[in-house]
Amino acid sequence: MSADPTQVLAFETDCHIFDGCGFPAPGLHSFLFEPLWGNADSNLYFNKTMLLALLGSIIVVGFFWAAFSKPKVVPGKLQMVAEAGYDFIRRGVVYETLGKREGEKYVPLVVALFFFVWMMNLWSIIPVAQFPVTAIIAYPAVLALIVYILWVSLTFKRHGFVGAFKNFTGYDKSLGAVLPLSMTIEFFSNLLVRPFTHAVRLFANMFAGHTLLLLFTIASWYLLNGIGIAYAGVSFIMVIVMTAFELFIQALQAYVFVLLTCTFIQGALAEHH
Amino acid sequence: MSPLLNIAAEEIQSPLIPPIPELVIGLIAFVIVFGALAKKLLPNINKVLEERREAIEGGIEKAEAAQTEAQSVLEQYKAQLAEARHEAARLRQEAQEQGATLIAEMRAEGQRQREEIIAAGHAQIEADRKAAALTLRQDVGTLAVTLAGKLVGESLEDHARQSRTIDRFLDELEEKAEASR
Numbered sequence: 001m002s003a004d005p006t007q008v009l010a011f012e013t014d015c016h017i018f019d020g021c022g023f024p025a026p027g028l029h030s031f032l033f034e035p036l037w038g039n040a041d042s043n044l045y046f047n048k049t050m051l052l053a054l055l056g057s058i059i060v061v062g063f064f065w066a067a068f069s070k071p072k073v074v075p076g077k078l079q080m081v082a083e084a085g086y087d088f089i090r091r092g093v094v095y096e097t098l099g100k101r102e103g104e105k106y107v108p109l110v111v112a113l114f115f116f117v118w119m120m121n122l123w124s125i126i127p128v129a130q131f132p133v134t135a136i137i138a139y140p141a142v143l144a145l146i147v148y149i150l151w152v153s154l155t156f157k158r159h160g161f162v163g164a165f166k167n168f169t170g171y172d173k174s175l176g177a178v179l180p181l182s183m184t185i186e187f188f189s190n191l192l193v194r195p196f197t198h199a200v201r202l203f204a205n206m207f208a209g210h211t212l213l214l215l216f217t218i219a220s221w222y223l224l225n226g227i228g229i230a231y232a233g234v235s236f237i238m239v240i241v242m243t244a245f246e247l248f249i250q251a252l253q254a255y256v257f258v259l260l261t262c263t264f265i266q267g268a269l270a271e272h273h
Numbered sequence: 274m275s276p277l278l279n280i281a282a283e284e285i286q287s288p289l290i291p292p293i294p295e296l297v298i299g300l301i302a303f304v305i306v307f308g309a310l311a312k313k314l315l316p317n318i319n320k321v322l323e324e325r326r327e328a329i330e331g332g333i334e335k336a337e338a339a340q341t342e343a344q345s346v347l348e349q350y351k352a353q354l355a356e357a358r359h360e361a362a363r364l365r366q367e368a369q370e371q372g373a374t375l376i377a378e379m380r381a382e383g384q385r386q387r388e389e390i391i392a393a394g395h396a397q398i399e400a401d402r403k404a405a406a407l408t409l410r411q412d413v414g415t416l417a418v419t420l421a422g423k424l425v426g427e428s429l430e431d432h433a434r435q436s437r438t439i440d441r442f443l444d445e446l447e448e449k450a451e452a453s454r
Contacts, residue, residue: 054298061305061309067314083318107315116307138291138298143303
């Protein structure tokens with residue numbers, strides 16, 4: 001999966017409008033990176049998103065380490081900020097959906113998921129990095145897979161085999177003749193579509209966000225010639241607006257991801273689906 | 274992989290197909306975060322949050338205990354004060370009663386003493402009278418003898434003399450009584 005060498009970003013060249021070159025629109029190639037190390041064909045390589053993923057996890061751990069490794073009853077500023085974030089997820093997401101008794105066990109997972117996803121999203125607007133790790137499907141997919149495995153195993157553990165099957169298919173006698181159809185749809189919806197959408201929702205949001213940012217950034221550079229300069233200004237304002245918007249979307253998508261996680265767990269723990 | 278297959282692979286590379294190495298790295302990155310948070314950092318902060326909650330609740334409990342104690346002390350104090358008032362009233366009452374008894378006793382004693390004095394006076398007077406009577410009787414005897422002697426010595430016919438003698442006697446008697454008084 002190496003990038004097409006013929007396609008380069010606008011700011012990697014001196015190409016401007018009226019210079020006789022076309023607009024180097026962002027596309028799938030913008031999400032492919034040459035390996036920093038190793039060979040792309042051998043499945044043994046290391047690229048920018050991997051670097052950002054590992055760096056991001058180190059930043060998240062570092063932040064919480066600085067805040068919580070020697071916590072004080074009377075908190076300092078950093079601890080207070082970290083506590084606010086922790087409390088927001090614990091109370092606002094986990095306790096809200098699962099309740100304090102059932103939810104307590106899943107707090108570390110949900111908190112880790114939220115801050116991990118948020119950090120991966122944040123890379124999108126951090127200078128130099130400027131790429132959301134979650135715009136590579138592998139990262140949301142692995143997280144969604146963890147949640148999926150947890151959800152399925154919890155359902156079996158809680159309801160037994162038949163119970164779990166009823167849970168997955170939304171078994172309801174009152175549906176009568178529609179039941180087989182409804183069960184089939186529910187089965188596919190829950191077991192196959194749900195984990196996919198869970199991952200893709202995050203991936204697509206970040207993918208689209210990054211594409212938009214790229215589009216306006218490239219356009220700002222590309223239009224920087226002649227009468228185009230006026231449009232370049234508009235485009236640059238859009239870059240700033242979209243960056244602010246992305247900042248909001250990044251947090252929102254991380255929140256949605258963990259909220260869905262909790263909803264799935266709640267479905268597994270619920271008596272009747 | 275042959276170059277031809279390589280190109281084909283690139284052409285069908287969809288952004289929805291996750292490359293294995295990135296899955297692995299994603300898993301590792303998440304496990305790092307999850308492990309650090311779940312094993313060390315969140316238990317750490319939970320302990321402190323619990324401590325803080327206890328500290329706050331402990332403070333409230335302490336304040337409540339102090340208030341209860343203050344209340345009980347106040348009640349105790351009030352009870353003591355009331356008791357002291359009762360005691361004072363009782364003492365005053367007692368003192369009044371004692372005073373009244375004392376006055377009555379003293380009055381009785383005074384009465385008694387007065388009566389004693391009066392009785393003593395009477396006795397004295399009686400004794401004096403008796404002594405006087407005794408002395409008088411002795412004197413009268415002596416005087417009678419003296420008088421008889423004088424009467425014998427003088428003429429019995431002379432009434433005038435007789436009466437003068439008697440008068441003189443009585444005058445003497447009077448003088449003596451005067452003198453002895």
